[in-house]
Amino acid sequence: MHPFSCRGCLAWGVYRVHNWHCWSCRWWQNHYPVGECLYCHRTTRIGDSGACRLCLEQARRLKEPDRAVDLVGANRFGQQLYLANLHAARNGKRRDWVAHQRRRAQAPPVQFAPVRWRQLLLFRMPPNHAALKNRAAAVDSEMVRFCDAILRDHAARHGWSRKQINDTARSLKLLQVLQDTPGAKINASDVLELPGLGGTAASTMEILAAADLLIDDRTAAVHRYFTEHAVGLPPEMRDQLGMWFQVMLGGSKNAPRRLPRHPQTAHLHILGMAPIWHMWAARGVQSLAEISREDVVAALPPSGANRCFAEQGLRGLFDILKARKQVFTNPARGLPATHSGSTIPLPLDTELIRAALNSDDPASALAVALVAFHGLTGPQLQELALTDIRDGRLTIDDRTIPLAGPVRTRLAAYLDHRARTWPTTINPHLFINRRTGPRTNRVGRGFPWVKLGVTPQALREDRILQEIHATGGDVRRICDLFGLTVAGAMRYTTGLEHPDLTGRPVDGHAIPHPDSHESS
Template sequence: MEQARTLQEPGRALDLAGANRYGQQLFLANMQFQRPRTPRLKDEPPQAGPKNFTPLSWRQMPLLEVDPDPEVVRARALAADSDLLRYCQDVVRDHAKKYGWGKEQRNKVRRSLRLLQVLQDTPGAKINASDVLQLPRYGGSINSTLDVLAAAGLLIDDRKPLIDRYFAGKTATLPAPMLAELKIWLEVMLNGSTTPPRQRSRDPQTARIHILGAAPIVQAWAAAGHQSLAEITPEQVRASLPAGGSRRNFAEYGLRSLFTVLKARKLIFINPTRGMRVTPVNRSVPLPLDTGAIREALNSPDPAIALAVALVAFHALTSKELLDLTLTDIVDGRLTLGDRVIPLAGPVRVRLAAWLDHRVSTWPGSINPHLFVSRRSAPRVIPVGRQFPWFRTKLRPQALREDRILQEILATGGDIRRICDLFGISVSSALRYGATVGHPDLAEGHGWTLRTPDSM
């Protein structure tokens, strides 16, 4: 019967004999079955969806884990239809209108939703974010689809944080007791502890640096036959540290944090890092950049590159400050950064005007409040990535910022107070630049010439 319904032609009765002439397809009883609808024409407007939709509260567990054939999935997606899809049509339209999406992006999201409908184990249930991440394999898009599902209230965000994935990759081969100890440490690092001894949560980036420093050493102990960190002695800790440099510094901080938490939780008998001093890292001497490279980037035909380089080269903004800049931070040629008000240099204003004209003409409907936007961030309200737009240049923002501060400290003869006020840096950071005054390699006549922002 089910096979006959599958092969039934519109307007014709069921042909049981013809459908079973070459064999029978078995079906599981009482399973939901929907007849594929006729694909909608390209220019045909989407059907109005239901005003309300209640997703299923239960989920059908898959009988077998089989990777779908991408070609079959794409073919079935053309005819996919359900109440969930029709409900999402209105959400897509409203979301696109609010964030200034174009027709191409709207169609990509609709196609992605149909792909998800085909891939769902339980049609009509909420959709896992991990399933959305698989869409590129079938020609779908990720970020815009996630935004629509979240707006529709149909998204289950089961994505693992980056720090969890990084931790799992570094500890996958460790013995079970050692891995359990490391998981307890990571839990305390990320979420803190409200029971004595109390501890505040740390930034995930701090935990990542500790893992970076400690993971190679812990892996070496596991390879040597140790099952638990309670077996580690102070002598073994000192013998396993790198010879010097930043790698030794990262390892010392990582191991101290790890063993301090485990000792506080009474998971080890002694703290083998107790009393161990942290090796100071030698500070590098700031060096000037090639003027030609800076001038080339300032005159880049890409308005985003030209503006970003100008803001750093003239006003020494940090990479994070660039990412966080909003359109309302600049008023009447003045940039407000916290308590600082910076009058923008003339070359910066010229490049700012060029970028704003480019932004309006490229993304006229974008409501993103950030100054810098990209193809990925313009349809949303998120900042651009950390590498934007520097991945298209030979410069790095930190090196360019150091070059600008170095020029100022040398031009003023080592005025520490001046660069603290001008660039918003601490006295200890300013002293690092002040130490370059009188350095023989930075004297004129040794291949380097002092320049001012106006000379660029």
């Protein structure tokens, strides 16, 4: 592969893999439009000063201390070419950038009011990516300047990197070009299309929300799930199910009052009831008012979790429809509840826990230590704040837990790693990652467990089992240590007398203990 000259600044040493552009000119491609340079009259990318990058670098090279850049005088007799990608960050450039940001902060705030009308489209054409980027580089409007001021202020408070600021600014310009109604508020569904155009969605949506220019038209996953499973049902039955679904998620302030349920609860009820809905529709049922108690009993699955979900869902469904006079009687009333079979918690492999405790990732090692030594749950780790740990003690709800020595060691290592990686973050949560570091929300459920091969629930169960065997089944102590109810703690006592754990004889044959030498 042979080197050649940069198409933007004519610097020598670029390659075809980067489309014959140096690093700086690649950045200029996404931020500045094509035009004619006022000083060398070349047709290339033109910056804010009306100069190309070659003329600008020539003026910076000849700039005298404490004097402004003289673009006319520096380029009067030609330019000095140079090698590509050798412009290191100089202190002067850093001072210029800091001064530029200071002037931005001292400038009067830009006022903007979005338009209230909407331009409707007859049809939508797929965008041309090259033309879209060129138009976005040259776009300038009150809305762009207003969002740019919000972006700089938000980024300074949350400790965003320059790359994240530049990517978000470019994404905002792309949205301006893609707008059907210039100057109107922007739909969240349009922002979600930005990654396919080289933009960023999460940071852009955050800035638009801070500027009060975002219309959240996203559809929740449970709404899509309900719509998919209601397709093909009779219209009257679909209307009745829609009424139930609306009350489930939104609750009811009219008698009989009802609190809104969690979307996951509605999801599980739909999972259990959807096959029953379609089975009744296939039999010719047009309305749920035609369903009798015999139909409900015959339609329930024989056993398993789906039967529990179906029973709970049908009770809630007919309760809501009966309260709103959509059915004459409640066929699910008094239906005996089927209890799902409870599982027996099992211990984990000790080597797996030891490897997770000694993980190279400080966040993984601390999360495993908190669960293994103190039995925290996954949601508790997500919500854990920096202020919850003081003087070697962890405060959760109304419990104060003295931290074990290995936990303190891993906590100190993680806090050092956190301070080095995100020195300017204002996220109050203890655990943060690349996505939540420049924001204030919590980490996802899978962090940092995905790469460990163990779940917090399994690790917590192993910890409770160890405590059960160490105390000889002291249920009261388990409830106090781990915040369990008596019924929840009794689940862990079922394995105390198991012959595989006690080594007692079964059918006259002694079972060796797993830790004994005879077990081999």
